[in-house]
Amino acid sequence: MNSVDELTRSRLREHREVFERYERDCLAKVQKLEERTQQYKEQQREREERLAQVPAQILLNVGGQVVKAAKSTLLKRESLLSEMLSSGKWQADKEGRLFLDRDADKFDRVLDYLQSDKELRMTEEESEELEFLWLYSEEGRIKMEDTERAQTTERGLDMQYRETEKMMTVVQKMEKETERREQKRRQAEEYIEELRETVxxxxxxxxxxxxxxxxxxxGESSMLSALASGRWTAETAEGYYIDRNKASFAYVLDYLRTGRWEAEQKVAEELVFFGIEKMSAVQERQAKRAKHCVKMWTTEAGCTTTFSDHERCVYSVTQLRNGHIATGSEDETVKIWTLDGTCTATFYGHASSVYSVTELRNGHIASGSTDKTVKIWTQDGTCIATFFGHTAPVWSVIQLRNGHIATGSRDNTVKIWTQDGTCTATFFGHTSDVYSVIQLSNGHIVTGSADKTVKIWTLDGTCTSTFSGHTDCVYSVTELSNGHIATGSEDKTVKIWTLDGTCTATFSGHTDGVRSLAELSYGQIASGSDDKTVKIWSLDGTCTATLSGHNDSVTSVTELSNGQLATASEDSSVKIWGQ
Known part of the structure; x- marks a missing residue:
């Protein structure tokens, strides 16, 4: 036997060993799939038994108003309503009504939406109501009947490699679906617990x-908050009497439930009367973070986790509503990570660096790239839309409150897009790259540019104000909870501005350009810099902590829902920092 034959036999043995190991793994996966399917069937059986006990006509108490709805309507789509009904924990009051702490008029439109077989034209407020009730499109969801077909057709020792890979994908999707359902169940039960304490x-x-x-x-100083304290007893069975305008009070409650700035504008006088502390969109986010008991950042902070799966510079990091992290990179990909640094998905499709990543309210992800496009993705990495229109790299992507998308580009413009990629407006005024775009709580848009200026725009593209003061490119803009604006620049400084363009403070301390800013829950500001550090500042400009650990420029900084920081860097890594 010659050496060629021996080498061939040796390679065949190696391939057979690899195949046998792979075969064992596949059998284990099949068993796991069967267990998951049985678990799902049992959950479905229990769910259907509970729903069978629900009457065909359901009485609801929506914010104090009686609403009658058909069970078939409430179950027409998977939502918070269907999850609550199937939980068995949403209990009716002595009059047989299920309580829902929402506005009755808006809920009526929700019922119209559920009953319609066509897409209805919804206002921004109505769309937000649908989002609260989970009635937005969620793409890429695995169907359980598909898993049963996969079991039947793909089981056996002689399964082909390609078919086996398909089955493995089904297993992974089923695991994600089980996790998603469990998360939804917990959220519904938490909301039901909130509904038990009524006023x-x-x-x-x-x-x-x-x-x-x-x-x-x-807020603690409000008379309404005092009513919820338990120190007072209602005068009558009809509850606490309030001698104010009935219609205006509906907007007061809407403001407290949602934090919508439109509601605040309509009843500013009523908010003052009731002693309600005004909330901006930024403050609302901070209130959610407060439950994690976030502390002031000090010199004791350090890096707890490093993500190292990108092959080149990482330019953008953001947290998704499910707690995972999304990143955009020079390696032309978007990646999704768990907080322990496990990469769960990689999105391929861009032809050049991805500089900006953001999550949309419907759960999709938008990314901007130096290939001059914006792409919209489902969370499994399917690209469902590509926006063409910019003539140079796209540096910044955000979603506006009306659902549209705003982008800033090296072509010196800002563009507004519908989610199908139609450009509805182009803002001209900057004389160089637009690096940063945000929307203020008053609805206006703010941009930072390489022309050293910051501009404020109305949604129709009218520039209402220009801030001058930086001596180099403005890379980052963010709104603070006190209504002021913070900017970071290549001139190594952070500046604080009032909305009329008055610079009230300049933070100096970085030794290179400031690439990214984020306001933190405790009222501090975090800045990421080309000097490879992150600095934490109090609002008077005192640097309270410097986070060192990256080996190249820090390009993006964001605060996570648990109070930690996530940073992206040109050293190809993402780091998580804790106190």
């Missing part, structure tokens, strides 16, 4: 009902 209000004869948690959002 009834009689506003000039109109009955309103809400929760203690909603009233407590008014």
């Amino acid at each position: 009834v209000l009689d506003v000039r004869g109109k009955r309103y009902m809400t929760t203690k948690k909603t009233l407590q959002k008014a």
Whole structure:
């Protein structure tokens, strides 16, 4: 036997050993798939038994107003409503009504949406109501009947490699679906617990009902928060009497439930009367983070985790609503990570560096690239839309409150897009790259540019103000909870501005350009720099901590929901920092 034959036999043995190991892994996966399917069937059986006990016509108490709805309507789409009904924990009151702490008029439109077989034209407020109830499109969801077909057709020792890979994908999707369902179940049960503590209000004869948690959002000094404290007893069975305008009070409750700035504008006088502390969109996010008992950042902070799966510079990092992290990189990909640094998905499709990544309200992800395009992705990495229109790299992508998308580009413009990629407006005014785009709580848009200026725009593209003061490119812009604006620049400084363009403070300390800014829950500001560090500042410009650990420029900084920081760097890594 010659050496060639021996080498061939040796390679065949190696391939056979690899195949046998792979075969064992596949059998284990098949067993796991069967267990998951049985678990799902049992959950479905219990769910259907509970739903069978629900009457065909359901009485709801929506914010104090009686609403009658068909069970078939509430179950037409998977939502918070269907999850609550199937939980068995959403209990009716003595009058047989299920309580929901929402606005009755907006809920009526939700029922119209559920009953319609066509897409209805919804206002921004109505769309936000749908989002609260989980009634937005979620792409890429695995169907359980597909898993059963996979079991039947793909089981056996002689399965082909390609078919086996398909089955493995089904297993992974089933695991994600099980995790998603469990998360939704917990969220529904938490909301049901909130609904157990109710407060009834009689506003000039109109009955309103809400929760203690909603009233407590008014702030400690508010009379409404005092009503939720338990120190007071309602005067009558109709609840606490309030001698104010009935229609205006509906907007007050809407503001407390949602934090919508539109509601705030409509009843500013009423908010003052009730002593309600005004909330900006930024403050609302901070309130959510407060439950994690976030502390002030000090010199004791350090890196807890490093993500190292990107092959080149990482330019953008953001947290998704499910707690995972999304990143964009010079390696032309978007990656999704768990907080322990496990990469769960990689999105391929861009032809050049990805500089900006953001999550949309419907759960999709938008990315901007130096290939001059914006792409929209489902969370499994399917690209469902590509926006063409910019003539140079796209540096910044955000979603506006009306659902549209705004982008900033090296072509010196800002563009506004619908989610199908139609460009509805182009803002001209900057004389160089637009690096950063944000929307303020008052609805206006703010941009930072390589022309050293910051501009404020109305949504129709009218520039209402230009801030001059930086001596080099403005890379980053963010709104602070006090209504001021913070900017980071290549001139190594961070500046704080009032909305009329007055610079009230300049933070000096970085030894190279400031690439990214984020306001933190404790009122501090984090800045990432080309000097490879992150600095934490108090609002008076005192640097309270410097985070060192990256080996190249820090390009993006964001605060996570647990109070930690995530940073992206040109050293190809993402780091998580804790105190």
